[in-house]
Amino acid sequence: MSHLPEPVLQAMQRGDHDQAIRMLTVNQGLSPEEAQEQLNIYLEENPPVRLRGAGIVGLSRTNALIWLGLIVLMGVVYLVLAS
Numbered sequence: 001m002s003h004l005p006e007p008v009l010q011a012m013q014r015g016d017h018d019q020a021i022r023m024l025t026v027n028q029g030l031s032p033e034e035a036q037e038q039l040n041i042y043l044e045e046n047p048p049v050r051l052r053g054a055g056i057v058g059l060s061r062t063n064a065l066i067w068l069g070l071i072v073l074m075g076v077v078y079l080v081l082a083s
Contacts, residue, residue, distance in 0.1 A: 004020075007023055008027075012039065012043075020035075020039060021039065024038060
């Protein structure tokens with residue numbers, strides 16, 4: 001199983017693959033092609049997980065506020081229509 005440094009993993013999680021390749025080339029002395037191959041191997045062994053449900057809300061504060069707003073709006077609509 002291949003292991004990547006934590007900053008490279010963070011760049012991959014942000015979707016910044018170019019930055020991850022640059023970090024691998026600078027820090028580990030790899031060519032860009034070798035760095036890309038390392039990332040491909042890592043992604044094959046550790047496929048990204050798509051967030052669903054609460055994972056999406058936890059991803060950012062903005063998502064959480066949007067969901068909270070929608071829940072409050074649904075409650076208000078329910079109260080208006082129920083009376």
